[in-house]
Amino acid sequence: MSLDIAPPPDRIGVVEPPTRGPLARRPAWLSQHIGTAAIGAVAGYALGHYLGNTIASGYVHVQTAAENDLAVVLGLALGVVGWLLGIGVFNYPIAKMFGRKPAEVPEAANWTRYVRMSLDHKTVGLQYLIAVFTFLFTGGLLAMAIRTELLSPTSHIYGPGTYISIVGEHGTIMMMMASSLVVGPLGNWLVPLMIGSRRMAFPRIEAASFWIFSSGYFVILTALPLGGFPTGWTGYAPLQTQADVGMDAYLVGFFVIGTGMILAGFNLLVTVIHYRAPGLTWGRVPVFVWSIIATSALLALATPTLAVACYFGILDRTATTQLYVNIHGGNSYLWEDLFWFFGHPEVYIMALPGFGIVAEILPVFTRKPLFGYRVATAGMIGVALLSFFVWQHHLFQSGIDPAMRPLFMLTTELISIPTGFIYLVGMGTLWKAKIRFEVPMLFALALYFNFLLGGVSGVFLSDVPVNVTVHGGFFVLSHFHYTIMGGLVFGFFAGVYYWTPKLTGKMLNKKLGKLHFWAMFIFFNLTFFPMFLIGLFDQPRRVFEYANRLQTLNDFASVCAFLLGASFLIFVVNFVWSVFINPVATAPANPWGSKGLEWQTPTPVPPYNFERIPVVLSDPYTYGEVGAPPVADLTGAAFATVGAPPRPVDGGSGAHTYPPAGGPGQDQ
Numbered sequence: 001m002s003l004d005i006a007p008p009p010d011r012i013g014v015v016e017p018p019t020r021g022p023l024a025r026r027p028a029w030l031s032q033h034i035g036t037a038a039i040g041a042v043a044g045y046a047l048g049h050y051l052g053n054t055i056a057s058g059y060v061h062v063q064t065a066a067e068n069d070l071a072v073v074l075g076l077a078l079g080v081v082g083w084l085l086g087i088g089v090f091n092y093p094i095a096k097m098f099g100r101k102p103a104e105v106p107e108a109a110n111w112t113r114y115v116r117m118s119l120d121h122k123t124v125g126l127q128y129l130i131a132v133f134t135f136l137f138t139g140g141l142l143a144m145a146i147r148t149e150l151l152s153p154t155s156h157i158y159g160p161g162t163y164i165s166i167v168g169e170h171g172t173i174m175m176m177m178a179s180s181l182v183v184g185p186l187g188n189w190l191v192p193l194m195i196g197s198r199r200m201a202f203p204r205i206e207a208a209s210f211w212i213f214s215s216g217y218f219v220i221l222t223a224l225p226l227g228g229f230p231t232g233w234t235g236y237a238p239l240q241t242q243a244d245v246g247m248d249a250y251l252v253g254f255f256v257i258g259t260g261m262i263l264a265g266f267n268l269l270v271t272v273i274h275y276r277a278p279g280l281t282w283g284r285v286p287v288f289v290w291s292i293i294a295t296s297a298l299l300a301l302a303t304p305t306l307a308v309a310c311y312f313g314i315l316d317r318t319a320t321t322q323l324y325v326n327i328h329g330g331n332s333y334l335w336e337d338l339f340w341f342f343g344h345p346e347v348y349i350m351a352l353p354g355f356g357i358v359a360e361i362l363p364v365f366t367r368k369p370l371f372g373y374r375v376a377t378a379g380m381i382g383v384a385l386l387s388f389f390v391w392q393h394h395l396f397q398s399g400i401d402p403a404m405r406p407l408f409m410l411t412t413e414l415i416s417i418p419t420g421f422i423y424l425v426g427m428g429t430l431w432k433a434k435i436r437f438e439v440p441m442l443f444a445l446a447l448y449f450n451f452l453l454g455g456v457s458g459v460f461l462s463d464v465p466v467n468v469t470v471h472g473g474f475f476v477l478s479h480f481h482y483t484i485m486g487g488l489v490f491g492f493f494a495g496v497y498y499w500t501p502k503l504t505g506k507m508l509n510k511k512l513g514k515l516h517f518w519a520m521f522i523f524f525n526l527t528f529f530p531m532f533l534i535g536l537f538d539q540p541r542r543v544f545e546y547a548n549r550l551q552t553l554n555d556f557a558s559v560c561a562f563l564l565g566a567s568f569l570i571f572v573v574n575f576v577w578s579v580f581i582n583p584v585a586t587a588p589a590n591p592w593g594s595k596g597l598e599w600q601t602p603t604p605v606p607p608y609n610f611e612r613i614p615v616v617l618s619d620p621y622t623y624g625e626v627g628a629p630p631v632a633d634l635t636g637a638a639f640a641t642v643g644a645p646p647r648p649v650d651g652g653s654g655a656h657t658y659p660p661a662g663g664p665g666q667d668q
Contacts, residue, residue: 031105034115037086037211041218044082048074056318069317072226072245076219076252083215088117089208107607117211119203122605124210125189126503129496131214132184135177136489138221140565142170147558153546163544165228165246172220172233172250176257178484179346180213180264181492182353183299187268187292189503193598193605194286196277196614196632201270205263212260216253223249232542234343237324237335241316248317255310258303265299268292277597277632279616286596286620287370290377291356294384295349302345302388309338336398340391348387350484351451352380354491355422358444361498362429363621364594365441370621371428375421382418390415396464397471405464412462419455423448438592439513443494446521450486454479457532475535478528486524493520493571501587504579505603512574519567526560595620595631610634 052071059070084090088105095102107113113123114130145166149157158166188210192200200206223229226246231239235254240247272293276285285293313335315321322328324335355376363370370376389411392400396408426448435441457479460466470476493516500508530553537553539546546554590599597620601609614632622628 032086032088032091032116033112034087037083040082040084040086041079041215042082044085045075045079047082048076048078051078067245069245069248072248073252073314073318076222076249080212080215080219080252080256083218084208084211087211089204089211092204117207119199119207120607121188121192121200121203121206122503124206125185125187127210128180128184128188128213129503131210131217132177132181135173135217136181137568138217139170139174139177140568142166142173144562144565146170147561149544150546150554151558153548153551153554156544158544160544161228161230164230164232164542165224167542168229168232168250169220169224170233172223172253173217175233175346176216176220176253178350178488179257179261179299181350181488182357182495183264183268183292183295183349184210184213186288186357186492186495186499187295187353188264190499190598191268191271191289191292192275193601193609194289194596195272195275195280196597196610196616197271197275198609198613199275200267201275202267205267209260209263209267212256212263216257216260219249219256220253221249223247223253234339235313235335236339237313237316237332238326240313240335241324248314251310251313251317255307255314258307258310261299261303262307265296265303268296269300272296277614277616279632281616283374284616284619285377287359287373287376287380288353288356290380291352291359294380295352298345298349298384298387302342302349305338306342309335309342312338333395333399336395337391340394341388344391344394345384345387347483348383350488352383354447354451354488355380355426357491357495357498358426358447359422359429360596361440361444361494362426363623364498364592364596365436365438365444366429366433367623368429368433369623369625370425371431372421372425373619373621376425379418379421379425383415383422386411386415386418393462393467396467409462409464413459416455416459416462423451423455438497439508439510439517440494440498440592442514442517442521443490443497446517447487447490447494450482450490450524453529454482454484454486458483470535472540473535474531474539474541477541478531478535481528481531486528490520493517498592499598500575500579501591502598502603502605505587506579506583507587507591508578509574512570512577516567516570516574519570520564523560523564523567527557527564530557530560595622597632600632600634 049071052068052074055074056068056070092102105116107118107120107123108116113120114127118124118127145158146163149163149166156163188200188206192198223246226249227244229235229240229243229247229250231243231247231250235247235250240251272285272289312321312323316324316330322330324330324332326332359370359376390408392404392408393412396405400408457475461470461476461479497508497513500506534550534553534557537547537550539550539554587603589603592599597614597616600614612634614634616632617629618631620631622631
């Protein structure tokens with residue numbers, strides 16, 4: 001434990017310039033930023049492609065197939081390395097390797113900090129926010145392209161190869177985006193504040209995870225000019241091995257994104273475990289932080305399986321190993337097992353943060369304590385544990401041993417129990433509450449409605465006979481979108497509307513916010529509920545020709561999908577107008593009256609977060625409780641150790657004096 005020394009009063013809020021190295025002394029446009037990263041990526045791709053052609057030009061399979069997967073893979077891999085070199089990710093470790101003191105570049109005070117590598121968790125969080133919105137809108141445009149093709153069962157806009165490439169690109173980008181939709185922006189921005197820390201445990205790893213994540217987006221986009229991939233987002237072998245070079249972008253992209261996810265999950269876990277403020281016992285940790293703990297554990301433990309699976313696929317395509325090729329001793333089911341061992345925890349990587357957000361919002365707008373706090377946290381841990389035991393229900397139709405079906409049907413149905421606990425906590429909080437229907441609360445309530453439909457349909461899918469009937473059809477597609485988009489994306493927007501006053505210091509327009517909500521909620525349901533019927537009427541996924549009798553339902557879903565896409569533009573207009581163009585509504589320090597620790601800091605939040613490390617006195621859900629203590633002592637007038645309440649030095653005589661507050665693991 002080290003002493004918590006506050007900055008002098010006349011220096012509070014002033015960022016002290018660190019020792020400036022050669023790079024720091026250059027003008028901003030000559031330093032490392034997204035432009036130098038792009039140059040490094042192009043140079044790295046050119047070098048890698050040249051090396052691949054040089055190495056593999058004499059290979060028989062390259063000469064006969066007229067394609068060189070090694071050149072593409074090396075090009076993409078070195079392109080990512082060049083991107084990271086250009087942005088400065090490797091500056092610190094390279095300098096340490098050569099025994100030199102790394103040059104410290106001061107944090108920029110203007111918008112340029114968002115296009116450079118930053119060690120401030122708040123800047124990284126906003127960088128993630130920009131990135132996930134880019135992912136979301138890219139995937140959304142591809143979804144509009146899919147629904148445009150499905151307007152007619154016989155008249156086509158694309159060929160079959162192009163259509164399946166668009167479907168695969170849409171699914172892959174959306175899954176990559178959703179895996180970090182909450183953990184990236186809100187997790188990195190809020191978790192240190194919510195646990196009373198001044199920073200993340202490993203700021204450089206945090207920054208590296210973002211720039212790795214962003215590079216994966218560009219890698220996946222290269223699949224389209226390389227010819228796309230025919231497997232959809234699941235990448236099933238042996239089709240993966242037989243595909244053109246666009247498949248290389250899928251494998252490298254998922255590997256890169258997976259690496260960023262592992263780093264992000266590891267960093268968040270270490271931060272929460274070791275950087276909690278004094279007094280913040282496990283029984284006082286906010287539910288949103290618990291959701292990040294469960295999600296980060298899944299990111300750190302499940303994602304390596306995906307990385308290994310992609311590595312095996314790359315070896316099959318470049319080094320002619322046969323790990324996924326049955327006729328040469330491999331096993332195509334190996335990919336399915338590895339992919340879904342990651343892929344089903346991935347579903348809860350996307351679902352749990354949404355529940356964590358709404359669990360923070362409900363007590364604020366009902367002015368009631370969170371119902372069943374311990375039940376909610378136990379439910380999240382239970383979901384995280386059980387998610388590793390359900391993956392083979394994705395193989396019910398793929399040759400799984402019939403004797404194994406009852407076991408995985410049971411485990412899949414069991415996971416609905418802790419999920420139900422989390423759901424009932426929300427219902428208990430709403431029971432007999434006087435609700436303030438602010439925009440964040442509307443999105444939170446919509447999550448419970450949408451997730452109910454997604455969860456009930458999921459129970460049907462866990463049953464083997466029903467799964468046999470609807471597998472591979474639009475019923476599964478609708479279930480998945482109700483669970484993920486209806487849950488995670490609605491929860492994400494609830495969080496964005498709720499925390500934007502803290503993130504930006506500006507209030508979003510309430511009327512535009514409500515218009516965005518109602519348009520998104522109505523057209524989401526009108527888009528995806530008909531797909532339950534389309535699936536029950538036997539339309540398979542990933543095909544662009546279907547029975548004529550289903551055209552009316554498909555046309556209705558397509559038109560509603562276009563209107564759903566337009567609803568996102570309302571949010572963009574609202575955000576840009578309210579924050580940048582006409583920011584007339586300056587946010588109060590705590591506009592919602594929340595007791596959360598993050599709302600007890602000034603707005604904008606200082607670079608160091610807290611003048612002194614706070615001492616947490618209670619949980620943040622004591623709404624309506626008479627005589628409830630304050631959430632934390634922010635003045636440094638009390639002290640505590642983690643797990644113990646603050647105690648006066650004089651034994652309680654009334655004239656209490658306290659030594660300075662310090663905290664384990666805090667960087668003073």
